Amino acid sequence: MPGQVALTIDPAALADLVAEIPRGAVLVTGSNGKGTTCRMLSQVMRTAGLHPIVNQEGSNQRSGLATAMVAHSAATGHLPADRQAIGLFEVDEGSMPEILRHIRRPKALVFTNIFRDQLDRYLEPAYTKMLLERAMQTLPEGTALVLNADDPRIACLASGLTNPRIYYGMDDTDPGRDSADPTSDCPRCPRCDGELSYTCVYYAHLGHWRCEGCGLARPQPQVRATKVDLMGPSSAHLQVVTPTAESVLEIPLPGLYNAYNALAAVAAAEECELPDSSFSAIERITAGSLRMEKVEVAGHDVYLALAKNSNGYTEVLRAVLGDRKPKRVLLGLNDFPGKQPDTSWIWDVDFASLTGLVTAPVVCGNRAADLAVRLKYAGWLEAGPDADLVVEPDPVRAFQLALARTSPGQPLWVVSTSVVLGQVRDWLRHQGYVKEVWREQRGSARWLA
Amino acid sequence: MKICLGYLYPDVMATYGDRGNVETVVRRCEWRDISVAVTELRLGDAIVPEALDLIMIGGGGEAQQRLIAPDLYKVKGAGIREAVDLGAGALAVGGGYELLGRFCQLERGAELPGVELFDVWTMRHSAVLGDHSGTISDVRADRAIGELVVRWGARLLVGFENHGGGTYLGPTAQPLGQVLSGHGNNGDGTEGAIRANAVGTHLRGPCLPKNPALADFLIGAALTRRYGAADLLPLGDDLEQAAHQAAMQRARAATHTTHGKLRRAALTKAGLAHVRAGR
Numbered sequence: 001m002p003g004q005v006a007l008t009i010d011p012a013a014l015a016d017l018v019a020e021i022p023r024g025a026v027l028v029t030g031s032n033g034k035g036t037t038c039r040m041l042s043q044v045m046r047t048a049g050l051h052p053i054v055n056q057e058g059s060n061q062r063s064g065l066a067t068a069m070v071a072h073s074a075a076t077g078h079l080p081a082d083r084q085a086i087g088l089f090e091v092d093e094g095s096m097p098e099i100l101r102h103i104r105r106p107k108a109l110v111f112t113n114i115f116r117d118q119l120d121r122y123l124e125p126a127y128t129k130m131l132l133e134r135a136m137q138t139l140p141e142g143t144a145l146v147l148n149a150d151d152p153r154i155a156c157l158a159s160g161l162t163n164p165r166i167y168y169g170m171d172d173t174d175p176g177r178d179s180a181d182p183t184s185d186c187p188r189c190p191r192c193d194g195e196l197s198y199t200c201v202y203y204a205h206l207g208h209w210r211c212e213g214c215g216l217a218r219p220q221p222q223v224r225a226t227k228v229d230l231m232g233p234s235s236a237h238l239q240v241v242t243p244t245a246e247s248v249l250e251i252p253l254p255g256l257y258n259a260y261n262a263l264a265a266v267a268a269a270e271e272c273e274l275p276d277s278s279f280s281a282i283e284r285i286t287a288g289s290l291r292m293e294k295v296e297v298a299g300h301d302v303y304l305a306l307a308k309n310s311n312g313y314t315e316v317l318r319a320v321l322g323d324r325k326p327k328r329v330l331l332g333l334n335d336f337p338g339k340q341p342d343t344s345w346i347w348d349v350d351f352a353s354l355t356g357l358v359t360a361p362v363v364c365g366n367r368a369a370d371l372a373v374r375l376k377y378a379g380w381l382e383a384g385p386d387a388d389l390v391v392e393p394d395p396v397r398a399f400q401l402a403l404a405r406t407s408p409g410q411p412l413w414v415v416s417t418s419v420v421l422g423q424v425r426d427w428l429r430h431q432g433y434v435k436e437v438w439r440e441q442r443g444s445a446r447w448l449a
Numbered sequence: 450m451k452i453c454l455g456y457l458y459p460d461v462m463a464t465y466g467d468r469g470n471v472e473t474v475v476r477r478c479e480w481r482d483i484s485v486a487v488t489e490l491r492l493g494d495a496i497v498p499e500a501l502d503l504i505m506i507g508g509g510g511e512a513q514q515r516l517i518a519p520d521l522y523k524v525k526g527a528g529i530r531e532a533v534d535l536g537a538g539a540l541a542v543g544g545g546y547e548l549l550g551r552f553c554q555l556e557r558g559a560e561l562p563g564v565e566l567f568d569v570w571t572m573r574h575s576a577v578l579g580d581h582s583g584t585i586s587d588v589r590a591d592r593a594i595g596e597l598v599v600r601w602g603a604r605l606l607v608g609f610e611n612h613g614g615g616t617y618l619g620p621t622a623q624p625l626g627q628v629l630s631g632h633g634n635n636g637d638g639t640e641g642a643i644r645a646n647a648v649g650t651h652l653r654g655p656c657l658p659k660n661p662a663l664a665d666f667l668i669g670a671a672l673t674r675r676y677g678a679a680d681l682l683p684l685g686d687d688l689e690q691a692a693h694q695a696a697m698q699r700a701r702a703a704t705h706t707t708h709g710k711l712r713r714a715a716l717t718k719a720g721l722a723h724v725r726a727g728r
Binding site for chain 2: 116124126127186188193195337341342344345346347348367369370372373374376377391
């Protein structure tokens with residue numbers, strides 16, 4: 001990889017090249033949604049006349065950023081003169097401390113959320129938050145922080161810093177619920193460690209929160225969604241109010257999590273002082289590789305959806321099944337031996353509320369047996385005559401099986417962790433259904449992203 | 450029939466899908482027409498020992514342990530010991546298991562008092578969440594992470610372990626079982642602790658879904674405590690056994706690859722033979 005080579009020859013290569021970008025660099029990090037947020041923001045930036053330099057989705061550690069910068073530099077080893085150039089980088093949350101040692105003066109940091117993700121890799125959310133806060137101590141005063149008001153961990157991140165803070169969040173309470181999802185990484189009060197209460201929860205621990213103990217509460221967001229309409233498994237409508245404008249966005253991606261990604265992108269665009277008229281560029285977003293990516297296979301619309309942790313899995317399934325109409329879904333689960341062996345998070349996925357909505361479910365992946373047990377205990381096997389569960393660890397055979405069981409013309413969703421999904425997509429590419437090579441598949445480390 | 454299950458700190462000690470253990474007990478009871486009343490016991494809630502047939506506490510990191518330790522010690526400790534003495538079943542996993550011992554020493558020397566249900570104590574050797582651990586790799590190096598296989602009487606238990614430091618057994622402690630593959634309590638070949646019907650273990654995953662025998666042991670204990678006897682209908686456990694076998698295979702594969710010093714050191718000859726044979 002050119003980035004790795006450049007860093008070996010010159011460890012300061014990344015820092016030096018990023019320092020040359022005339023409009024500075026925006027870094028986007030968090031557990032979920034950073035890739036999609038970046039793609040939305042880059043559309044907005046382009047529409048506003050900027051030329052964003054971006055890293056490949058998932059190549060979000062130091063070498064990935066260096067690769068992007070080296071690819072943009074001229075033979076002189078410097079960036080070509082371009083006054084409209086701006087850096088826009090997706091950054092792995094665990095790599096943020098290292099990245100901030102190289103990119104010392106970012107224009108803005110955008111935070112999506114902190115969920116329990118890859119426990120064996122990042123340990124606990126509290127630890128992720130502590131790493132981020134420690135790394136942020138060296139930020140210059142001018143770096144703006146773009147923060148999710150609805151995530152207590154993000155809203156109060158590094159609250160001792162005097163940097164400008166811009167908050168985004170949901171105001172429309174219609175798509176919310178009454179209480180936090182029964183997953184276990186619900187944060188305590190960031191100030192007093194007390195119990196948080198919610199008047200509205202959008203998903204997991206994101207919502208309108210308040211500490212019963214000390215009174216600390218969700219900050220009022222400057223960028224807010226005043227109306228959210230989830231339009232089923234393929235799109236969402238969003239009315240967004242900023243201090244200067246009001247826009248209606250039709251996002252061609254489903255689910256509340258994508259509404260949050262759009263809000264983060266608008267808030268970051270607002271912070272970069274991009275014109276309000278450019279926000280609608282978010283509507284041109286297409287699904288990224290494996291982010292509800294649509295592929296036509298033998299008359300079926302097949303959707304590939306990556307779900308890499310408990311909240312991701314829950315929200316992807318809710319986006320697909322939210323209209324309560326039964327569908328065909330292939331569910332996958334894999335581990336990554338030696339690196340990411342833990343799949344206990346499937347017990348925090350809300351399968352129980354979706355009982356009976358997946359017709360004849362097929363499960364696959366090297367942890368298919370664990371997923372099958374999980375579904376059994378969530379009541380999926382007792383959901384009637386269509387509840388027959390098929391366990392086929394091999395992802396390609398499972399896909400063929402699931403497709404064969406899908407009525408002609410009907411869609412099939414494939415919801416899974418990365419290895420399974422990559423294997424299905426590889427097969428689809430070899431069969432000629434997809435043209436593009438999934439860039440994340442070069443180098444096995446990518447699978448972790 | 451009905452049993453009462455006390456679920457300790459569901460909002461704090463549930464880092465590794467621990468609610469799956471509770472769900473497993475509840476479902477396996479429902480399938481046998483036994484109803485389960487789950488009482489969530491949070492910070493400040495007292496324990497009524499006579500009212501509980503089964504007590505469960507999940508895992509958590511140091512931050513969670515610090516949060517609950519004073520409450521566990523002052524508010525719930527005596528009640529837990531008494532309930533177990535009255536015959537209640539108990540399952541304590543990971544950080545919860547550590548706090549049911551005598552004490553848990555954190556990496557910077559601070560000591561959390563335990564409830565002394567088990568005669569064990571836990572020492573963190575070094576950084577888990579320390580200031581000097583700048584990267585994830587530093588932290589990982591000090592932890593036992595991977596598949597854990599334990600001989601429990603005539604049966605095998607499988608699960609996933611991810612813990613720092615070691616848990617040491619005092620003179621009156623009885624280990625839950627012997628490590629066949631993995632690290633266990635501290636690398637000495639023992640794993641977990643058992644006292645009457647109370648089980649403490651580092652097995653996660655969560656552990657009950659793919660160890661239905663352990664789940665049924667706890668349900669049997671709870672029924673016996675309430676009704677004086679337990680007669681559990683056998684259930685069709687094909688999926689559970691398949692997950693159990695798959696975990697055994699992963700453990701076996703891990704013994705053939707370099708997978709960290711801890712794992713290789715902890716694998717006894719007998720254990721290796723056992724795991725390789727796939728029994």
